[in-house]
Amino acid sequence: MAKVVTMGEILLRLSTKDYKKFIQADEFEACFGGSEANVAVSLAMLGMDSAYVTKVPDNPIGRSAVSTLRKMSVDTSHVSYGGDRLGIYYMEKGSAVRPSNVVYDRAGSSICTAESADFNFDKIFDGADWFHFSGITPAISKSAEVVVLEAVKAAKRNGLTVSCDLNFRKKLWTTEEARRVMPQYMEYVDVIMGGREDAGKMLGFALSKENKDDTPNLEAYEKMFRDMVEMYHFKYVISSLRQSHTSSYHDFSGCIYDGKNFYTAKKYEISPMVDRVGGGDAFAAGIIFAILSGKETKDVIEFAVAASALKHTIPGDANLSTVEEIEHLVKGNGIGRVQR
Numbered sequence: 001m002a003k004v005v006t007m008g009e010i011l012l013r014l015s016t017k018d019y020k021k022f023i024q025a026d027e028f029e030a031c032f033g034g035s036e037a038n039v040a041v042s043l044a045m046l047g048m049d050s051a052y053v054t055k056v057p058d059n060p061i062g063r064s065a066v067s068t069l070r071k072m073s074v075d076t077s078h079v080s081y082g083g084d085r086l087g088i089y090y091m092e093k094g095s096a097v098r099p100s101n102v103v104y105d106r107a108g109s110s111i112c113t114a115e116s117a118d119f120n121f122d123k124i125f126d127g128a129d130w131f132h133f134s135g136i137t138p139a140i141s142k143s144a145e146v147v148v149l150e151a152v153k154a155a156k157r158n159g160l161t162v163s164c165d166l167n168f169r170k171k172l173w174t175t176e177e178a179r180r181v182m183p184q185y186m187e188y189v190d191v192i193m194g195g196r197e198d199a200g201k202m203l204g205f206a207l208s209k210e211n212k213d214d215t216p217n218l219e220a221y222e223k224m225f226r227d228m229v230e231m232y233h234f235k236y237v238i239s240s241l242r243q244s245h246t247s248s249y250h251d252f253s254g255c256i257y258d259g260k261n262f263y264t265a266k267k268y269e270i271s272p273m274v275d276r277v278g279g280g281d282a283f284a285a286g287i288i289f290a291i292l293s294g295k296e297t298k299d300v301i302e303f304a305v306a307a308s309a310l311k312h313t314i315p316g317d318a319n320l321s322t323v324e325e326i327e328h329l330v331k332g333n334g335i336g337r338v339q340r
Contacts, residue, residue, distance in 0.1 A: 002129045002130065003050075003129050004048055004131075005051045005125060005128045006043075006051070006053070006131075007053040007148070008035055008111070008133060008134060008136060009054060009136070009140060010034040010054050010065045010069070011032065011088055011106060012030060012089075013033050013088075013317060014089070014090050016028060016093060019093050020092075021092055022090065022103075028090070032068045033277070033318060035136050035167055036052065036136075037052055037069060037318070038281035038317045039281050040052040040074045041072045041320075042282050042286075042307070042318055042320075044074050045320055045321065046326075049075070051074065051128070053080075053119060053151075054079055055080040055081070055082060055118055057082070057085055057110050062086050062110065065086060080118040080119060084109075084113075085108060085109055086109060087109035087111070087112070088105040088106065089103065089106065091277065094247035094248075096248055097246055099247050100276055102171070111144060115147065116146065116147050119147070119150075121154035125155055125160055126158070129161065130161045131151065131161070131162050132162075132164070133162075133163075133164055134165040135182055135198070135202055136167045136169055145181055152188040155188065161191065163190065163192070163284070164185060164193070165193050165284045166192065166195075166199060167194065168202050175201050179201075179203070182203060183203060186203070189232070190234060191288075192234050192237050193240075198239075199239075205224050205227060208224065215243065216255070218255065221239060222257060222262045225237040229257065234259075235259065238256045238304070240252065240305075240308065241253040241254050241264070245271075247276070248272045248273050249269075249271035249272070250269075250276075251267050251270070252268050252279070252305065252309055254308075255301065264301070265304075265306075268309040270312045270313075273312050273313075274312060274315055275311075275312065275314060275315050278319060280308070283304050285319065286307030289303070289307075289323075303327075306329040307319060310329060
């Protein structure tokens with residue numbers, strides 16, 4: 001069984017109930033999540049040997065976060081303990097024409113203050129096949145930026161495939177800051193993925209043309225992907241394709257380029273949407289699982305898109321779908337009939 005290591009920040013998520021605005025809320029629903037943690041959980045659900053690396057405070061909240069991962073069969077043996085606090089994010093779920101809203105409270109969290117000495121990356125990557133990180137982690141602090149660079153160098157030194165989900169977050173840093181930081185990792189990355197604007201915001205690759213009706217211009221995506229491979233020699237370039245009609249109704253698909261062929265997956269209409277958070281992480285986990293499973297390129301993107309579509313129907317941060325459920329949807333069984 002292939003082993004995948006992910007690294008990032010796990011946070012306490014506090015969400016308003018019943019689509020209330022923050023100002024209306026007198027209670028919150030609590031769970032733990034974070035981009036790379038979500039990928040680790042999703043991979044464990046798919047049967048992969050999944051390990052997660054982070055730093056959390058040595059207190060009941062930090063240990064609760066780790067326990068949540070452990071009960072989902074994620075290996076947490078390389079988690080470092082220390083620092084003062086676990087990061088928090090507050091989630092106000094949107095509905096119809098009102099967008100969702102996230103407020104971060106993560107400054108000074110344990111992973112923000114982590115240093116390379118907190119992690120023995122050669123030991124962490126011993127026996128592993130794949131390392132995954134996102135652009136969120138280097139955005140949280142200068143020290144996290146340095147730790148990520150040490151991690152990707154160690155991953156390549158140990159022969160791992162490295163993937164990066166660009167995940168630009170404007171509430172964490174500016175485009176200028178992202179473009180200064182992210183290119184330093186790209187020489188170590190084999191599989192790059194992101195959403196519609198991520199490559200432009202973080203690496204300076206923009207779509208040459210966008211359709212006026214907001215539908216994806218596939219020719220422009222293919223050209224951009226070819227340009228990215230020419231510059232950084234990625235093995236795969238992948239993007240989700242999302243059209244947001246309202247907060248509750250999205251069309252979702254994706255496209256992939258493997259250096260030779262460009263494929264687009266079928267589109268799913270997701271309405272009503274249960275939880276938007278974690279859709280990209282489910283997509284990333286689907287990509288990793290499908291590549292490691294030896295799927296053809298066109299099947300890789302179909303599997304990842306179906307995995308993400310299912311995540312949008314599940315509350316919380318992580319995708320809890322199985323391989324069988326995803327494959328069932330890929331085969332066209334998405335009408336929602338009761339399984340008896």
